[in-house]
Amino acid sequence: MTTFDLAPLWRSTIGFDRLIDLMEDTVRLTGGDNYPPYNIEKIGEDHYQIAVALAGFTPDEVTITAEQNVLTLEGRKTDRGAHQYLYQGISSRPFRRVFNLADYVQVKGASFENGTLKIDLVREVPEAMKPRQIAINAGSEDHQLDHKQAA
Template sequence: MRTYDFSPLWRSTIGFDRLFDLAETAQRAGEDNYPPYNIERLSEDRYQISLAVAGFSFDEISVTAEQNVVVIEGNKRDKTEREYLYRGISARPFKRQFNLADHVEVKSAAFENGLLQIELVREIPEAMKPRRIAINGAPAGNVQQLEAKAA
């Protein structure tokens, strides 16, 4: 696998730290696919992460939301020795991390039938939404006409 050196970009850019960190994290990520998961877009600003965590109970799983990151960890508490003829359901501890875009927040988490579902919502603050700016010096009738066409 190739590795890329981002140091020349660090010297000539300002404010792209998070982008380069994401690229480096993606490059280092292994092929650990446990537990399996889905990421769905439910609507324009709603998403859902579903993790298949068969064999775990809800009190053995923790979901932590930090700034731009949600971390899901699972640890089995059952340490009894059993004799398995075949063990197809993994019970190993896991830690899965998802990087979130700006203004995406974890709204809820639900555990049902071996699936952990985490609902995410993008809520852009009012100050960041586009807004119409009035132009000084325009006749009052002209401004109303522009507002009527925009609506």
């Protein structure tokens, strides 16, 4: 069984279109190319890091583009000189890797050392979107109860 029918989710959800589209894309792309290999690590409460193994590439040959909710990583070798390999195990083919980011996840920086590209991500929810306490009016303006006092 290689296909999943996500139609029942469409019938019972409202406003989750983007999430269901991401799930469909993930199912569709699962059997694709796994190059370059990468890790995604949760470092803290709202701090993540993507580590991509890029043996043979230099920082000048890699491009990172951050758009709204999408991080694109592209690489292309510039030195295609005349080499005569007896065996070539280190890939130098061009690649494009796309990561879908959750809302409010921002790219904070990137570093390249020992053949590994590390991209730091942080989720920063705006103050207006964070939960807050709402005062409850008890019928007259003089008797406002705070939700904390009522509990």
